[in-house]
Amino acid sequence: MVAEVTNSEPVLVLGDKKYIISELSDEAQYCISQINDIQKDINVCTIALDRHRTAYSGFQLRLENAVQPPKIEDTLGDPDE
Numbered sequence: 001m002v003a004e005v006t007n008s009e010p011v012l013v014l015g016d017k018k019y020i021i022s023e024l025s026d027e028a029q030y031c032i033s034q035i036n037d038i039q040k041d042i043n044v045c046t047i048a049l050d051r052h053r054t055a056y057s058g059f060q061l062r063l064e065n066a067v068q069p070p071k072i073e074d075t076l077g078d079p080d081e
Contacts, residue, residue: 010021012032021032 012019012021012024019028021029024032
């Protein structure tokens with residue numbers, strides 16, 4: 001489903017047909033409104049999911065460092081070099 005504007009009238013493109021939204025039934029307009037709101041919610045959730053995945057990875061690394069801290073020799077390299 002794609003909505004576009006033609007002559008300042010919002011148009012629904014569904015399949016290969018175009019419909020002027022204001023001429024659709026109340027039920028169809030309600031469905032369009034719901035779909036638009038759901039898409040906004042999906043976008044917000046996608047951003048939150050990305051943030052949570054990044055935080056999760058950070059805490060995994062932090063846990064690994066807390067349980068198995070890196071050795072000083074490992075981080076400084078071979079002292080004989």
